[in-house]
Amino acid sequence: MDLQRPDSYQGGAGPDFNEHVLHKTILVGDSGVGKTSLLVQFDQGKFIPGSFSATVGIGFTNKVVTVDGMRVKLQIWDTAGQERFRSVTHAYYRDAQALLLLYDITSKSSFDSIRAWLTEIHEYAQRDVVIMLLGNKADMSSERVIRSEDGETLAREYGVPFLETSAKTGMNVELAFLAIAKELKYRAGQQANEPSFQIRDYVESQKKRSSCCSFM
């Protein structure tokens, strides 16, 4: 029995939370940080090594996530990180309910760009958009230049949840999307007697569980 997986991202059993609603989630961050790889890992459970072909423009994948026995439909948009596509991707921010903002733990410049990305997000996205900061390529420990604490500190400064992920090993990939789905479900269907859900607390508690035991 896998005690470390409270939820599942497979479609499968469970009533639709709202079968007509697609929760729009966007992946953003510098070119090469691993946005496409993260989405492929989440969607197909695989990683294609060494093949970097920069995303041109924008594309999306629909994915059903099961949280608390309810099916939540995510429409996950993968954007191009390259500067020349920025004006195209800005247009998509407005309808986004969630944004996963990635940097690469082996790239200082991608980490230094995060503040500029957050400025753009605040300019173009809805005020209440759910934002999560992800330090990707966590498997590349020998090439790490950004400490985990630096990611934590930056995330705390902006009041957003933070995870280190690996699109290669799958580390924390499922958790990142599940946390987003839980938050969106909670916001959309909040009942008077429903206990409040805090995405940062949820992510922190899941991180503690995974570091204590064998999550991956």
Ligand SMILES: Nc1nc2c(ncn2[C@@H]2O[C@H](COP(=O)(O)OP(=O)(O)OP(=O)(O)O)[C@@H](O)[C@H]2O)c(=O)[nH]1
């Ligand atoms: N080791 C390792 N390599 C990764 C990881 N994520 C992505 N990569 C590699 O990094 C390169 C860039 O990954 P992409 O997923 O194409 O990056 P992107 O952010 O979508 O790039 P753009 O489309 O240009 O915005 C590829 O060679 C991937 O194989 C990871 O978690 N670990």
